[in-house]
Amino acid sequence: MTAARRLDPVILLALPAVLYLAIVYGVPLLVLLGRSIMVGGVPSLAPFVGFLSDPFSWTVIGNTVRIAVMVTLVCLVIGYPTALALSRASGLAQALILVAIILPLSVGVVVKAFAWQIVLRRDGVVSQLMMGLGLWNEPQRLLFTEAGLVIGAANVFVPFMILPIYSVLKLVDPRLGEAAATLGASPLYRFFKVALPLSLPGIVTGIAFVFSMAASMYVIPNLLIGDRFQTLATLTGRSFLFMRNEQLGSTTAVVLLVLTVAVVVGSAALSKRLGGAS
Amino acid sequence: MDTLFEGQPTRRALLRAGAAASVLIASPAVLRAQTKELVVGGAAGHKPWVEQIVTPAFEKKYNCKVLFEGTRSLVNLEKMQKNKGSQYMSVVQMDDPVMILAVKEGLLEPLTVAKAPNLADLLPGSTHMEGMWANYLQPWLGVAYSKSAMKTPPSSWAEMFDPKYKGRIVIPSLQNTEGLPSLFVAGLLAGGTIESVQKDTDAGFKKLASLKPNLLTIYTQQPQAFNLLEQGEAWMIGPAMSSYALERKAAGAPIDLVAPKEGVFAMPSGIAVIKGAPQAELAFAYVNELLGAELQSKLAGPTFSLATNKAVPKPEGLGADVKIHQIDWANVAAQRNDWVKRWDREMAI
Numbered sequence: 001m002t003a004a005r006r007l008d009p010v011i012l013l014a015l016p017a018v019l020y021l022a023i024v025y026g027v028p029l030l031v032l033l034g035r036s037i038m039v040g041g042v043p044s045l046a047p048f049v050g051f052l053s054d055p056f057s058w059t060v061i062g063n064t065v066r067i068a069v070m071v072t073l074v075c076l077v078i079g080y081p082t083a084l085a086l087s088r089a090s091g092l093a094q095a096l097i098l099v100a101i102i103l104p105l106s107v108g109v110v111v112k113a114f115a116w117q118i119v120l121r122r123d124g125v126v127s128q129l130m131m132g133l134g135l136w137n138e139p140q141r142l143l144f145t146e147a148g149l150v151i152g153a154a155n156v157f158v159p160f161m162i163l164p165i166y167s168v169l170k171l172v173d174p175r176l177g178e179a180a181a182t183l184g185a186s187p188l189y190r191f192f193k194v195a196l197p198l199s200l201p202g203i204v205t206g207i208a209f210v211f212s213m214a215a216s217m218y219v220i221p222n223l224l225i226g227d228r229f230q231t232l233a234t235l236t237g238r239s240f241l242f243m244r245n246e247q248l249g250s251t252t253a254v255v256l257l258v259l260t261v262a263v264v265v266g267s268a269a270l271s272k273r274l275g276g277a278s
Numbered sequence: 279m280d281t282l283f284e285g286q287p288t289r290r291a292l293l294r295a296g297a298a299a300s301v302l303i304a305s306p307a308v309l310r311a312q313t314k315e316l317v318v319g320g321a322a323g324h325k326p327w328v329e330q331i332v333t334p335a336f337e338k339k340y341n342c343k344v345l346f347e348g349t350r351s352l353v354n355l356e357k358m359q360k361n362k363g364s365q366y367m368s369v370v371q372m373d374d375p376v377m378i379l380a381v382k383e384g385l386l387e388p389l390t391v392a393k394a395p396n397l398a399d400l401l402p403g404s405t406h407m408e409g410m411w412a413n414y415l416q417p418w419l420g421v422a423y424s425k426s427a428m429k430t431p432p433s434s435w436a437e438m439f440d441p442k443y444k445g446r447i448v449i450p451s452l453q454n455t456e457g458l459p460s461l462f463v464a465g466l467l468a469g470g471t472i473e474s475v476q477k478d479t480d481a482g483f484k485k486l487a488s489l490k491p492n493l494l495t496i497y498t499q500q501p502q503a504f505n506l507l508e509q510g511e512a513w514m515i516g517p518a519m520s521s522y523a524l525e526r527k528a529a530g531a532p533i534d535l536v537a538p539k540e541g542v543f544a545m546p547s548g549i550a551v552i553k554g555a556p557q558a559e560l561a562f563a564y565v566n567e568l569l570g571a572e573l574q575s576k577l578a579g580p581t582f583s584l585a586t587n588k589a590v591p592k593p594e595g596l597g598a599d600v601k602i603h604q605i606d607w608a609n610v611a612a613q614r615n616d617w618v619k620r621w622d623r624e625m626a627i
Contacts, residue, residue, distance in 0.1 A: 056623050114505070120513045141445050143511065144495040146627075223502060226495035227451040228627045242453045243615050 036052035036250035047251045061255065064231040067149060068215035068263075072161075075210045076203070078134040079161035083202070084195075086162065087169035101159045109156060116152040117143060149225045156220060157213055161206035168202030169195075204271040207263040215260050232256040314342035316560050320371035321355060322348035327580055336567055342560060351376035356389040358385045358552060368555035369564050373455060374546030377411045386410045387551045393562040395568035396587065404586040406537060411550035414568040415583040416567040417604065419459055419543040422518035424507050425532045435463045435538045438516050439489055446513040447492040448503045452621045456500075458610060459517045459543040461486065461617065462603070466540055472603050476610075479617060487624055507533055517543060524582040543602030544584060 005104050037043050086097045104112075109232030119125050120142040130136040142148040172195070180190045218233045230238075233250050293310045320328060325348040347354075351372040358365065358380060372380070380386050386407045389395050397405065397412060404413045421432050427446075432438070432592035438447050450457035465475025465482030468609050475482055500522055506512040508531045515523075523535040525564055551561045558617075567573050571589035578585045578593050584602065592598060 059626070114502075117502075117505070118509070118512075121506075121509065123510075141494070144627075220497060225627075227453075227498055228493070228496050228625055230622055230626065238453065238618075243618065245615070 007028060032250050032253055037255045039247070047247055048255075051248070051251050051255070060230050060232060060235055060252075060261070063229060064215055064233070064256070067146065067153070067221075067231065068211050070146075070150045071157060071214040072207055072211045073152045074150060075158045075161040076207065077205065078154070079158050080165060080199075080203070082158075083162045083165035083169055083199075086166045088174075101244075103161055104155075105159055107124060109219050110223065112156055113220060116148070116155070116224060120148050120151070144225050144228075146225070146229070149221055149229070150202045152224045153214055153217060153220050156217075160209040160213065164205035164209065165199055167203035168199050168205075172198045195266065200271045204267050207267050211263050211267075212260040215263075216256060232259070284304040287562070297445055314557055314560055315345060316338070316342055316369065316557050316564060317347060317367045318369045318564065319347050319349070319354040319369065321350060322478065323373035324348060324371060324530050327577060330483045331576055331580070332568065332573065333469045335529045335573065336564060339567075340560060340563060342557075344564070355380055355385075360382060363554065365552050365554050366556065368557050368561035369549065370548050370552055371414075373549070374406065374411070374413070374548050374605075375611055377406065377546075377548045377550060378607055378611050381407050381410045385553055387553045387555065387558070389551065389562070389565060394566040394569060396566050396571075399571070399588050400569060400587055406607070411548040412565070412569055413454055413544070413547055413586045414549045415547045415574065415577055415581055416544040416586060417519050417521035417547070417581070417583045417606070418537070418596070419456055419519055419545060420523075420535050420537045421514055421516035422504075422507060422533055422535045424510055424512070425534055427510050427513040431534065431536045432514060433536070435516065435540050436465045436467055438492065439467070439485075440515055441491070443492050443513055445492065445494050447489065448494050448506060449489070449496055450500070450503070450515075450517065451496050452618050454498060454500070456517055456519050456545060458605065458614075459603075461621075462543070462605070463517070463540070464489070472541075476606050479613075483624060484622060490625065493625075504531070504533070507531075512595075516577045519545060520582045521545075535613045535617070537596050537600045541603050542596070543603045543605060545604070546607060 037045060039046055082097070082101070086094060086101075089097055121127070122139040122141060122143075124142075126142060127136070127139045131139065136268060137232045142151070176194055176198070177190050180194050185193065191269075215231075218237055221229060221231055221234055232255060236249050236252045236256065238243045241253060287533070318328070325346060328346045328348075333346065336342075337344055344364055347357075347367070354367075354370050354372050355376050357367060361367075362383075362385065370380070370386075377386070389397055389405070389412055397409070400412060401586060406413075421435065421438065423432055437443075438449075442458065449460045452458065452461065461479050461482045462475045463473065463482075464485035465479060466472065468475075468481040468485040470478075470481055494506065495503075500519070501514055503512070504522065504526055505520070507515055518535060520535055523533065527533055527535065549565050551558070555561045570588060571585075571587045574585040574587045575590045577583070578590060582593070582594075584593065592600070
């Protein structure tokens, strides 16, 4: 009786999505998890012990985390002001900014990667600009370097940072800032004590989106840095598609999953704490 | 609403359609029994030259119909596995490494001189695993270079290691078939023989590590690598495949392919008859034609490949005395995963 009384029929609306995810995501995920801890039909942690005791694996994990953190930081630094501008803009200006953010999403990753290849090459725009500004004495190579990868990946993922922050900021009453100002708060103080804490949920969502996508990206590193830089995602792809080593592939996939989930859950917990303290 | 109902089929129409459909489904078997039909599995990229050059000549000579299914080597292997015991394909054209897998699964019927007489006229090293398959055409691997960046073409594989090409060299990943010879080339430059460097790759790996300062990138996507070469960002790609590089050159790209003095490598293009193939006689005839001098001399040009029949001269761009190294694919199959592991560690940025 109690269960029946508690069940809000509106929850049933989520049923199609839940069923869909259970079939196309939940079941395969369980199979993957199962495979990663089965050796010859017997449960064993040996694949993980083997993987984690290999120093090269730590290089790969390091590559994955470092790149994902860098991409997330770049996206946050250039995304936050954009989201702020977008939430304050109105009419045509807002429409233009939105189009500028969303339209590039319709251009495929492969096309973008090829475009970056042209922009980043030694006689490309970036190199010429740096030489023109006198920052570089001679053309430098950006292509197939970590810096080039971060720049290219941030370009692809930045909308996923801007949009969640914007959606939170636009709900914040602009008069809160004005109220703080009338009480004598400086612009910097107002930003750090009012606007930033209020937008934290958006920032956390943006970080979770961008970090998990950057940690698991496959095509972008493939095209922008090539075979000499392995991440957990490229190693997983290679294990399944080329080496036909399903054991290694599922192990690396689970390590990646654990890593991403930890960051997403961790950043949510952190924001709660920060939010509570302020 | 009327129009909607007009669109509804009547019961009679449905019955008629059903009867027609069952006739349609049943008829291919009947048709097959009357006109001989040969199904050949191959690579999608082969479709143009197979359908323009091979099929018309063969159909006319043997009064039959050839159906070419162009996919990928591994897909062909899967089709053969799934249909074991009731094959519908008769002939398969696949890369040698996949042929080895097919032999292991007992899917191929050996070729013999009695059934395919042209087998006797092939260059040494063109048949494999006691005649299980033969190479009909072989793209070759040399050094591709940018004509705008380099005034004199490279004459040796060693030039890729010259410090003056810092950050200008592109090589294929070891996971690409054309990437394997970079390991063997490095071994040759370190003083090995073509046999020794394939068995023991240690010296090759050590020499390759000295190439790292020169590397722009290691590619897995061939078009991307040639894009870099054509734009002048990369100056040399090696090993580079003749079938791709020369086609780009023919299309007007400012690049060329040279055969270094240490020799070029032959890429695998195998052909085999499937065990339990329908129209077995016709299948051997098809293989025989592709191994024959007449068809091979017609194909070598458009596919920028080496012929395997002795009677066909080497293509332009390759000197008559150029060394052509054959790769031991069984050895590759046994060791490749270990090589890739070491490569990942030692060639990393």
